[in-house]
């Protein structure tokens with residue numbers, strides 16, 4: 001310790017800064033370390049409806065790390081017996097149509113009626129760092145303070161087609177945590193809404209009054225998947241326009257093939273701001289549910305969801321195995337470059353990559369049988 005007062009103070013300042021730096025780097029280091037629980041802790045926490053454990057379990061199923069994927073699979077298998085008793089609703093629509101605002105209002109109405117509601121907001125076009133996702137939680141400010149509600153925004157910007165699988169698993173986790181209504185919010189563009197419509201019991205398509213002809217193409221695809229079409233923002237100066245849009249949609253519905261033979265899709269108006277039409281919307285969702293139950297379609301729908309889930313898992317599993325394989329990681333950049341330069345045909349490159357992958361997989365499964373064959377032939381055929 002220095003002797004003069006000034007030098008001592010300087011020394012102490014330096015010590016303090018060093019200590020602070022050490023604390024910050026330790027905290028950052030801890031933050032980067034995946035903080036995982038045991039399967040039993042995840043399972044028990046989720047079944048007890050503990051929010052913090054549910055959130056961590058969803059983080060686990062969203063993780064891209066292969067160790068996490070294995071842990072997540074075991075967790076999902078262990079909770080499956082406790083799932084299947086919620087009603088699953090999908091809500092789709094272009095950004096800005098009012099999905100989050102509507103869900104805040106509808107969610108509050110459902111909480112008042114004694115339900116518990118989980119909302120999974122899927123936005124494959126957005127990353128956690130910005131965009132609409134962060135706005136979502138603030139748009140659902142009333143609901144986010146409710147003890148019987150759980151809101152989970154999911155950014156899946158970087159994942160390759162894995163959105164669906166993760167959302168499915170998150171739905172199961174929320175069901176196991178005891179929520180009786182699960183709503184998946186998704187942007188009304190691209191593959192995500194097709195995927196979401198395949199994993200829910202009731203699919204809502206939100207539209208704006210007027211809309212615009214340029215969107216009709218997008219709309220048609222959405223309309224074919226919708227059980228209920230909701231013209232939102234039917235308030236103030238847009239009310240008249242909304243009435244016109246409602247009439248147009250009701251007329252268009254006659255020409256569409258319904259998603260289920262027993263349910264003819266309906267169109268209605270809402271205002272997420274004034275609450276107009278929300279009670280009617282909930283009544284219609286329940287009617288839809290009763291129709292599906294009474295004719296046995298809900299059971300069929302669920303078994304179809306299971307079948308599609310299996311196929312999704314197979315596709316995702318094959319893709320992950322392929323891209324993670326060292327031989328593919330080794331060959332792929334070169335082949336890709338050669339294809340780009342025109343030295344190799346895409347058909348040839350893809351067959352060679354697939355052949356190498358399957359040969360490696362085969363060698364891995366039957367190591368003894370192929371030792372002799374392998375010694376005679378080179379693995380890579382150029």
Ligand SMILES: Nc1nc2c(ncn2[C@@H]2O[C@H](COP(=O)(O)OP(=O)(O)O)[C@@H](O)[C@H]2O)c(=O)[nH]1
Nearest residue numbers: 095096097098099100101139232233271272273
């Ligand atoms: N006037 C009016 N504005 C609405 C309504 N619903 C949502 N909004 C507004 O529209 C904007 C986008 O809403 P948001 O819920 O974030 O849309 P999302 O991107 O579909 O989730 C926000 O400024 C909302 O306040 C509505 O029914 N009426």
Ligand SMILES: [Mg+2]
Nearest residue numbers: 099100132136
């Ligand atoms: Mg939103």
